[in-house]
Amino acid sequence: MSPEYLIDSLYIVVFLIGGSIAAFAPFVLSYLLRPNRIFYKKTRQAYECGMDPFGTAWDFRYGISYYLYALMFLVFDVDILFLFPIVEVFHTVSAVRGILELFIFIFILSLSIVYAWVKGAFDWEKRLPRIQR
DSSP: OOHHHHHHHHHHHHHHHHHHHHHHHHHHHHHHHSOSSOOOGGGGSSOOSSSOOOSOGGGOOOOHHHHHHHHHHHHHHHHHHTHHHHHHTGGGSOHHHHHHHHHHHHHHHHHHHHHHHHHTTTOOOOOOOOOOO
16 A cells, blocks of 8 residues: 555544544533533423423414425525536636526526416415414
8 A cells, every 4th residue: 555545544534533523522512511400390391481381283383385485495505506517617618608508597597486476485374363272
């Protein structure tokens, strides 16, 4: 084995060990620094907001608008990732062609926003509060 190969392998091993330490150090520190006694019964609850929880988690339903916003975010987040290869190979094509392809791609993205807007994906309907029985 050549010394360069061993040094490169050593860099990888040191990086993996350092990453593992950085990943697990917060867990170890929080375990060592946490209080040993629990003073209040409410600290064992999932949410410590000061109010007693009522009902179950199945009683509350989210509106479909939240899911539509989440899906729209994912679509545009993934589409923006496709802009990075365009930027990477921009110097290999002519400037006019590269900019034209970039604008066509952004125009198609803009059409999807307009389509979602026309379909009412961005309209919030005011819901009436449910009456608890």
